[in-house]
Amino acid sequence: MAFALTSESPSVNFCIEETKMALSWRNFASRIGMDPEPHPRPPAHVLRLQPYRCVSSLKQIEDRTDTEPYKLDWNESTVAPSPRVEEALTHVLSNGAKLNWYPDLAAEDLTAALESYTGVPRDSLIVTNGSDDALLLLCRTYLRSGNEVLVPVPTYTHFLVHVGAQNARVVELRNPNPFATDLNRLERAITGKTKMVYLVSPNNPTGTMWTSRQIDYLCSSYPNVMFVVDEAYHEFSGQSVIHLTQTYSNLAVTRTFSKAFGLAAFRVGYVAAHPRACGHLWRLHNPKSVNTFGQLAATAAVHDLPYLESYVEEVRAARTEFVSRVRELGLEIFDSVANFVVLRVPQPHRLTDGLEKHNIYIRDRSTMPGMAGCVRITVGTREQMDHVFGCIKQVVTEQGWV
Ligand SMILES: Cc1ncc(COP(=O)(O)O)c(C=O)c1O
CATH class of the missing domain: 3.90.1150.10 (Aspartate Aminotransferase, domain 1)
Structure with missing residues (x-):
């Protein structure tokens, strides 16, 4: 005998009711502009972020x-990087490179090369996956929700995404003349909530520089504020504040192999900071982030000054x-x-x-x-x-x- 489904059956009734409810919820949700499908949602501060616009030719x-x-x-x-880079890569590839092994987690050779190149000791250096990764590491280590980060604009905008990711707030500092730095204006904008100040020197895109004297003054006057000096273009300017990292634990200098060294494809950068600050940064640093070829290429490039x-x-x-x-x-x-x-x-x-x-x-x-x-x-x-x-x-x- 065939079994007839009737609305008298309690389980069928229950299904019908459930379906009706789901349909009305869908209607209701879409009417008020909500997504009716349940799915994981990132926190509100992530949804507020504007992705970095990758405009590339x-x-x-x-x-x-x-x-x-x-x-x-x-x-x-x-131009192409130093020929030593290709030599080093070819040598390793044709001599049984261990592609199945992780890279040197301590980036020993590169750090040793950077020690003599930068003049700061190895316990003040952390190699990163491009200097973007160094900036991210600094934000993750020092910022939390509600902190303010002071940024003279225009600036290198990718940094702003890293700040937003910590639910910290960017306070933009506009100078009527963007092609000049203004220390007084910067000082007036520092408040009790300022946790970090981001200074690009030379600045991208205006080319302005912060002098060693200015950074020295700022670090000594505001010991609770972390000053991040982005020296991505340091090699061209020939000027640096990296030596001040040995005096101040509230200073971090980021640099890259993507510009003058010609190794943008390899994604290698580094941060120099006081050993006390590095002790904090190491806690969140991903030691696998710089791959074997990036380390090799950067080491070879530093050896060909x-x-x-x-x-x-x-x-x-x-x-x-x-x-x-x-x-x-x-x-x-x-x-x-x-x-x-x-x-x-x-x-x-x-x-x-x-x-x-x-x-x-x-x-x-x-x-x-x-x-x-x-x-x-x-x-x-x-x-x-x-x-x-x-x-x-x-x-x-x-x-x-x-
Ligand atoms: C000022 C500044 N900082 C950092 C970066 C990022 O460099 P990297 O390739 O090391 O991540 C750039 C790249 O354009 C830059 O202009």
Whole structure:
């Protein structure tokens, strides 16, 4: 005999009721704009974060093979790294590299090389997965919900994501002239809630520098505040405050192999800080974060300082020449002590679009605070910048700006 499902059956009734409830919940949830499906949700401060916008020309460059690309949008080196890097990698790969083993967790060789390169002892150095990872480590170690982090803007914006991830608050400090530093203004903005101050020196994108004297003064005057000095472009400026980490435990200096050393693809950076501060940072540091090849490449690069120095010299010469030619053309340009300069034009997107036709990629920075009309251009070799200048001249002449 066939079993007939009737609404008299209590279990069927129960199912019908449940289905009705689920349907009405769905209707109700979607009407009030809620997601009816249950799923894990990150905390509110994570949902408030704006992801770092990864604007990169890589895809365009890959798609275009007709001419030589000029990738001047991310302040990378415009030449290959020291030949010693390739030699070291080839040697290891052809001599039974243990790809199944973890990297050296203490990064012994690289740390030893950095000890002599930086002049600070190894217990003051932590190697990280790019300097972004060093900045993240600092935020994770020192910040908690409700802390304030003072940041003169415009700045390197990725850092702001790391601050937000700790539910700490970024307090932006705007200077009417973004192409100058203002110590008095900075001091006036420090409050009892300020836990950290982030200073990029030379600053990306404006190229401004904080002097050793200023950092010395700040660290001694505000011992409860952690000063993070980002020296990603230190090699080009030739100036540093790294020695002050031996005096002040409230100072951390971050650096990278992604710029002057030409190793952006390997993701290697480091933080230098007082041994007491490093003792805190080690607690959250991931010792597996710098892979074997990154360690090898960076060690080989530090062992070839003449190569680094000749590239830095070349960039300095190219920058001086480029800046004076752009000025002669009648355009506004802000020089720097780093491997980039900022150009102000009436319609920045017309310049970026015009240069892209020549397979040249620069970065529109015109939406950053105080940077209306500005584009940032990475400086490479004199030969490269000669070509870039020619193309800029052509575009700005076509636009009728000169
Ligand atoms: C000021 C500054 N800090 C840090 C970084 C990140 O460098 P890394 O490749 O070491 O993560 C950049 C990259 O553009 C930068 O400009």
